[in-house]
Structure formats: C-alpha cells, structure tokens
Amino acid sequence: MMDRLIRFCLWGLATLLVAALTHWTAILLLPSIAPGDAYHRLMAAYGGPGMILLPPAKPGDRVIPFRDPAAVQGICFFDLAKAPVRIKTNIEEGRMLSLSFRTRTGKIFYSMTDRGALDRKIDVRLVSEAQLADLEARDDETKAPPPELRLQAPTATGLVVATALVTRPGERDGAETRIKGVTCQPEP
Numbered sequence: 001m002m003d004r005l006i007r008f009c010l011w012g013l014a015t016l017l018v019a020a021l022t023h024w025t026a027i028l029l030l031p032s033i034a035p036g037d038a039y040h041r042l043m044a045a046y047g048g049p050g051m052i053l054l055p056p057a058k059p060g061d062r063v064i065p066f067r068d069p070a071a072v073q074g075i076c077f078f079d080l081a082k083a084p085v086r087i088k089t090n091i092e093e094g095r096m097l098s099l100s101f102r103t104r105t106g107k108i109f110y111s112m113t114d115r116g117a118l119d120r121k122i123d124v125r126l127v128s129e130a131q132l133a134d135l136e137a138r139d140d141e142t143k144a145p146p147p148e149l150r151l152q153a154p155t156a157t158g159l160v161v162a163t164a165l166v167t168r169p170g171e172r173d174g175a176e177t178r179i180k181g182v183t184c185q186p187e188p
Contacts (some may be wrong), residue, residue: 038064039104042075042159051076051184053176070167072175076160076184078126080153084135085126087160089182091117096165097178101126103155110151114177123148125187128156160184 043064046052051074057067058175067073078085091097091114099122100111116122125148127135132152139146162182 023177037104038106039157039159043077046075047077049185051160051179051182053179056172070165072164072166072172072179074162074179074182076162076182078153078158078160078184079186080126080128080131080156083186083188084128084131085184085186086148086158087122087124087126087164087182087184089178091120091122092178093120095174097122097126097177097182098163099182100161100163101151101153101158102161103153103158105130109154109158116149125150126153126160127151 041063042143046054054064054067054073054075057064057069057071061067070116076087087099089097095114095116098111099113100108102108106150112122112124114122125135125146127150129152132150135146164178166172166175
C-alpha cells in the first residue's frame with residue numbers, strides 16, 4: 001500500500017514538473033517565434049518610408065490596442081543593414097515630444113524627450129556597431145566633435161516611435177504637425 005502511494009506521488013510530481021516546464025517554455029518562446037508579432041502587424045498595416053502618422057486611438061483597434069487617446073504617435077521603421085538612419089526634428093518650446101527607439105521585439109533601447117534637444121533641435125544618427133566604428137575612425141582624422149547624437153542599435157531592424165501629447169482637444173492638429181515634422185530617413 002505504501003509503495004503504491006509513493007509511486008503515485010512520484011508520477012504526480014513528474015507530471016506536474018513536465019507540465020510546468022512545457023508551460024514556461026511556451027511562454028518564453030512564443031513571442032520570438034510567433035509570425036503575427038507587433039512588428040510584423042505594424043509593418044503590414046503602416047509599413048513605408050519615413051515617419052508615418054498613426055490614426056487616432058479608438059476602441060477595438062487590433063493593430064495597436066490600448067493606446068492613449070491623449071497622445072499622437074508616429075512610427076518609422078529602420079534597417080541598418082542598408083545604411084545609418086537619421087532622425088531630425090525642431091522642438092517647439094513648451095510642447096512635449098518624445099522619441100523611443102525599439103528593437104523588433106518591442107524592447108526599448110533608448111528614449112529621449114524634447115528636453116534632450118540642443119538649440120531646439122533633435123538630431124540622432126542611428127547606427128550599427130560597424131557603422132559607428134567607421135564614423136569614429138573618420139572623426140579621429142578630422143578631430144571635430146560629432147554634430148549629432150550617435151546611437152548604436154542592438155539590432156539591425158526596429159522602429160522609432162514619436163509621441164506628442166495633446167493637453168486639450170483643439171491641440172490635436174498641432175501635435176500631428178509636430179509628429180509630421182520628424183524626419184526619419186536612411187542616409188544616402
């Protein structure tokens with residue numbers, strides 16, 4: 001009788017261990033192997049060159065759910081395998097603007113607000129490790145400080161999300177203009 005109870009407990013424990021291992025493996029692996037991840041959904045819905053103004057947030061949005069209706073957003077896809085990407089904009093005093101730089105999986109590797117601007121301008125050169133080394137080698141020859149913020153991306157592809165806040169309903173057009181004013185282009 002005791003032998004059966006011990007054997008039953010061991011089988012139950014083994015089953016529980018296999019179930020937990022399977023559950024955690026699925027949770028950790030699915031985001032990286034799922035074909036319909038956020039990057040691919042955004043690329044299919046809004047993929048294109050430059051900064052793309054997203055439509056206003058609405059209930060039931062399946063492409064980008066749970067967005068803040070008081071924020072106007074734009075996205076720009078980048079591919080550093082082709083060339084560095086330059087992100088530039090002018091800042092309006094007292095008008096909040098933020099930029100977040102994300103990998104394909106959505107991980108934010110850098111973010112900044114309008115307070116990081118120099119002389120009311122944001123100028124970021126997004127580069128790969130090899131491109132950064134090349135730029136630094138050229139800087140050593142000229143001995144001039146870089147005129148922009150150089151940001152090394154951890155992955156070759158990803159996206160830049162620009163966000164402007166709307167404090168009053170009548171300010172939406174101004175916030176959209178600020179987002180449209182952000183240039184995001186590969187360098188020639």
